[in-house]
């Protein structure tokens with residue numbers, strides 16, 4: 013009985029969440045449609061309308077890219093995966109963007125593999141979402157450090173930025189869906205991150221100092237060599 017209750021609770025949370033997400037996607041779609049209709053009526057291209065349409069499309073893009081790999085955990089997709097490899101692949105995705113913003117990205121793996129048991133695509137999503145936040149917090153000129161270490165029975169991941177930092181009073185909101193302090197944020201990145209890490213039996217801790225930077229500490233159970 014207890015188990016089925018937990019199950020249905022989970023379902024309602026997922027239901028609420030997808031309703032929220034659909035809402036966040038429908039709003040920009042409604043606005044895109046409205047401005048296109050206006051241009052259709054006036055039979056004229058309007059640069060301001062086009063700018064809004066582009067912004068709204070980018071917003072939908074953002075939401076979908078943060079959710080792309082956020083699926084139900086599928087145990088059959090779990091395998092031994094190397095966090096060094098995932099971190100390396102993810103950093104490559106952001107290389108040109110970081111260079112344009114003069115943000116240095118440093119990856120320290122201690123020159124070794126860091127194996128955990130998990131879903132590679134989902135873990136990549138975790139790195140993507142945290143690095144995105146780090147880039148946005150720095151804005152321009154700064155450093156993002158990713159350090160992987162093996163401590164006791166854990167693989168630890170540190171993602172540190174020299175950005176704006178997180179004000180104390182919003183700490184409790186981190187990871188809540190749709191919580192954002194950004195003008196065009198989605199408020200989904202951390203929620204997705206926390207959920208994926210939890211599905212991997214890991215944990216997330218955050219330390220931050222306003223105006224000097226933020227560090228996310230992740231911890232996953234290590235795969236013992238066999």
Ligand code: ADP
Nearest residue numbers: 145149177192193194197198199200201202226
């Ligand atoms: P979004 O990035 O769309 O706002 P997230 O869930 O990724 O949504 O993050 C939620 C909020 O947490 C952000 O709006 C920001 O206030 C705060 N935050 C997350 N990561 C960082 C960071 N590295 N530095 C500063 N603030 C952060």
Ligand code: MG
Nearest residue numbers: 144145201202
């Ligand atoms: Mg984000």
